[in-house]
Amino acid sequence: MGVLAKIPSFLQSTIKAATPQLKIIQRYALVELVPPSPRDLPAIRSGISKLIHSAKTGSFKNLTVKEATLNTLVAIEVYCWFFIGECIGKRHIVGYDV
Numbered sequence: 640m641g642v643l644a645k646i647p648s649f650l651q652s653t654i655k656a657a658t659p660q661l662k663i664i665q666r667y668a669l670v671e672l673v674p675p676s677p678r679d680l681p682a683i684r685s686g687i688s689k690l691i692h693s694a695k696t697g698s699f700k701n702l703t704v705k706e707a708t709l710n711t712l713v714a715i716e717v718y719c720w721f722f723i724g725e726c727i728g729k730r731h732i733v734g735y736d737v
Contacts, residue, residue, distance in 0.1 A: 675683060693699045702710070726732055
């Protein structure tokens, strides 16, 4: 039996093994990757005002290491999603098509 004959069975076993994990990923993606709805706007507005207030008063210096790490990871996530959106929007990975 050649390598080419083994490919379909390999693909079937890979799909069978990956299906439960992909269902979990899909379930979380449907919740986490949706754009904000109009009912989310008050929470977003209060979060931004809290951020501005903590920057003005310096209360961000009193965060625990766990909170600061979490805030840093969220900022990195937003930064990465921004650049992924840029790549999707310009339809190129590097540079703009001028």
